[in-house]
Amino acid sequence: DAKTTQPTSMDCAEGRAANLPCNHSTISGNEYVYWYRQIHSQGPQYIIHGLKNNETNEMASLIITEDRKSSTLILPHATLRDTAVYYCIVRVVVTSGSRLTFGEGTQLTVNP
């Protein structure tokens, strides 16, 4: 699976949009971009994933550049409960046995 690069930490004001970048310049054509987050001492939570089109769900939006070498996760109105480590992962989905390889992620701190 392709390697990803994320900033170590970011801060965001409560109520503002949080934009978390991810670089995946070696991504292959059949690799998806996944975002998970992990609140302290809990299991990771799935947020969103996409292949090449932008995606939106009730939690976030995922913007993938046209060349697919980078992406941005957007939390439109961050709350204190969004403070977590956010992981960007690229992954080939072939079978249900496709693994997730976690990097160090971005520690997002939402401040009041």
Place this chain on the structure above:
Amino acid sequence: GAVVSQHPSRVICKSGTSVKIECRSLDFQATTMFWYRQFPKKSLMLMATSNEGSKATYEQGVEKDKFLINHASLTLSTLTVTSAHPEDSSFYICSATSGVAKNIQYFGAGTRLSVL
């Protein structure tokens, strides 16, 4: 999203004892489950992939006789840490993928193991 239940959430045991951790998919059948370990301030490290009805596939460096995995049904996988030692103290997390929604892994809440 789908629910994965992990039990217990926390366990404290004496060195030399064995500890079993259960991972259940509550509202879907999990053809594949994964076991991860996470040390403080570190990222998740995949330990093994568990497929229902077959032997688990262990990652390099993970002792299969130390970490016994059983995936006897489509809703249950267990991880047994045998003869636990203080260095096995860690946060253990399972995840599951359904045969239908194979694109998404759902995670349990994790088990904090402390070996005295």
